[in-house]
Amino acid sequence: MFKNGIVELTTWFFEHLSDLGSIASILGFVITVFVFFKIRRLYARLLFIARVPEHIKQLQAYRSRITKQLQNFDESLEETRIELAECEATLKSLKYKLRGDMRKSVVELTKLIANQRYSLTRHSKHEVHKIYAELAMVIQSLRELQKDERWRD
Amino acid sequence: MLSEHQKKWIQAIANLIRLTQEKELKWKAKPPPLRLTEDNPRADIMYVTDFEGQKLYLYERYFFDHDFFHSPETVLELSNSDGHAAWASPKIEGLDDLLEAVKYQVIDVNDFLEKILKKK
Numbered sequence: 001m002f003k004n005g006i007v008e009l010t011t012w013f014f015e016h017l018s019d020l021g022s023i024a025s026i027l028g029f030v031i032t033v034f035v036f037f038k039i040r041r042l043y044a045r046l047l048f049i050a051r052v053p054e055h056i057k058q059l060q061a062y063r064s065r066i067t068k069q070l071q072n073f074d075e076s077l078e079e080t081r082i083e084l085a086e087c088e089a090t091l092k093s094l095k096y097k098l099r100g101d102m103r104k105s106v107v108e109l110t111k112l113i114a115n116q117r118y119s120l121t122r123h124s125k126h127e128v129h130k131i132y133a134e135l136a137m138v139i140q141s142l143r144e145l146q147k148d149e150r151w152r153d
Numbered sequence: 154m155l156s157e158h159q160k161k162w163i164q165a166i167a168n169l170i171r172l173t174q175e176k177e178l179k180w181k182a183k184p185p186p187l188r189l190t191e192d193n194p195r196a197d198i199m200y201v202t203d204f205e206g207q208k209l210y211l212y213e214r215y216f217f218d219h220d221f222f223h224s225p226e227t228v229l230e231l232s233n234s235d236g237h238a239a240w241a242s243p244k245i246e247g248l249d250d251l252l253e254a255v256k257y258q259v260i261d262v263n264d265f266l267e268k269i270l271k272k273k
Contacts, residue, residue: 060246063246063247063250064249064250064253067170067250067253067254068253070170070171070174071174071254071257071262071263072263101154102154105154129167129170129171132167132170132247133163133164133167136163136166136167136245136246136247137155137160137163137246139246140155140159140163140245140246141154141155143246144154144155
C-alpha cells in the first residue's frame with residue numbers, strides 16, 4: 001500500500017513536471033521584480049541619506065547670499081543672476097533624489113527660478129523675494145524629510 | 154511636507170526680511186533682559202522693533218559652557234505692547250537671514266560705505 005502511494009506520487013510528479021516548472025518560473029519572475037524594486041528603493045534611500053544633507057547646506061548658502069544681495073539689489077544684479085543659476089543647478093540635481101510631493105515642490109521652484117533668472121531687472125526685487133520664500137520652504141521641507149528618514153525601517 | 158503653520162511662519166519671516174531691508178520696519182539694539190544674561194541660554198544683544206503695536210525681539214542665544222562650544226541659535230520673540238508676555242516663534246528657515254538683515258540695518262552698513270568712499 002505504501003509502495004503504491006510512492007509510485008502514484010512519482011507518476012503524478014513526472015506527469016505535472018512541466019506545470020510545476022511554469023509555476024516556479026512565474027514565482028521566480030515575481031520575486032525578481034520584487035527584489036528589483038526593493039533594491040531601487042534602497043538605492044534611492046541611500047542616495048538621499050548620503051547626498052541630501054550636502055544639498056541642504058548648499059541651498060542654505062544660496063538662500064543667505066540671496067538675502068545679502070537683496071540689501072543692494074541694483075548693484076548685485078549680476079551676482080544674483082549667477083547665484084540663482086547655481087541654485088537652479090543644485091535643485092535640478094536634487095530632483096532625482098526625491099519622490100512625490102517633495103520632488104514636485106523642487107521642480108516648481110526650479111521652474112520659478114528659470115523663468116525669473118533670464119528676465120531679471122532692477123524691478124525684479126519682489127520676484128526674488130518670492131524665490132527666497134519658496135527656497136526657504138523647500139529647505140525646511142527637506143529638513144523635515146531628513147528627520148522622518150531616520151525613523152523609517 | 155510642511156504644515157500650513159510652518160508655511161505661514163516661513164512666509165512671515167520672508168516678509169519681515171523684506172520690510173527690514175526696505176526700512177519699513179525699524180529695529181533698535183538694546184541690552185538683553187536679566188533672564189538672558191545671568192543664566193543659560195544667554196544673549197549679548199537684543200534687537201527690538203514694533204510691528205503694528207506688537208513688540209518683536211530678535212536675538213542670538215547660546216549656551217555658555219567652558220568645555221564645549223555650542224553653536225548659537227536665532228530666536229524671534231513676540232510680546233504684547235507692555236512687553237510682559239513673550240512667545241518664541243518656532244525654529245524656522247530664514248531666522249538667521251533676518252538677523253543678518255537687522256544687523257545690516259542697525260549698523261547702517263550702506264551709510265558707512267557711502268561715507269568711507271567719499272573720503273579722499
